[in-house]
Amino acid sequence: MAKAEALTPLEFWKIHEALLSHNTTYSDLWYFLYHAPLKIGDVLTLTYADIENGRIRADAKRGTRALALNEAALSVITKRRKRYPQDLYLFQSHSNRVKAQPKAITIIAFNAALRQAAAKVTTKNVSSQSARKTRAMQLLNQGADLEFISVMLNHHDAAYTRAWLGGDEEKIKAA
Numbered sequence: 001m002a003k004a005e006a007l008t009p010l011e012f013w014k015i016h017e018a019l020l021s022h023n024t025t026y027s028d029l030w031y032f033l034y035h036a037p038l039k040i041g042d043v044l045t046l047t048y049a050d051i052e053n054g055r056i057r058a059d060a061k062r063g064t065r066a067l068a069l070n071e072a073a074l075s076v077i078t079k080r081r082k083r084y085p086q087d088l089y090l091f092q093s094h095s096n097r098v099k100a101q102p103k104a105i106t107i108i109a110f111n112a113a114l115r116q117a118a119a120k121v122t123t124k125n126v127s128s129q130s131a132r133k134t135r136a137m138q139l140l141n142q143g144a145d146l147e148f149i150s151v152m153l154n155h156h157d158a159a160y161t162r163a164w165l166g167g168d169e170e171k172i173k174a175a
């Protein structure tokens with residue numbers, strides 16, 4: 001399986017626009033993934049009850065913790081809550097097949113829509129991870145410290161972040 005690639009800012013926004021023309025939930029999810037310190041699996045299980053005072057209560061291998069959200073991520077939450085006040089999940093499916101019981105959208109459905117949108121924009125391998133990788137690479141190229149990026153991504157250490165981004169910092173900065 002090919003690894004997800006970081007995108008240019010223009011590629012990211014063109015994919016966002018393509019998703020927006022298809023489904024606002026998918027475009028909101030793509031944008032949220034760019035800004036939130038969570039992986040797709042954690043994001044898809046988020047309920048509004050998990051979000052309080054600009055923080056997400058996250059249960060993980062390292063125990064329960066509160067992760068701060070930036071203004072852009074908070075704006076997605078506010079917009080979705082206003083648009084879908086009855087939803088349980090932040091990214092809830094509104095498909096006719098699941099209307100009887102609240103269910104989050106699936107990673108399979110999102111990645112299918114994402115692949116379709118990305119095919120119109122780039123030949124790069126794009127997956128849900130690409131949003132996080134794109135943000136990390138942009139911050140690194142703007143001079144952000146790898147330790148800061150590691151914290152922003154909610155990684156356990158900078159060495160993991162370096163490996164996740166694909167190698168040493170000079171190679172990464174050259175990308």
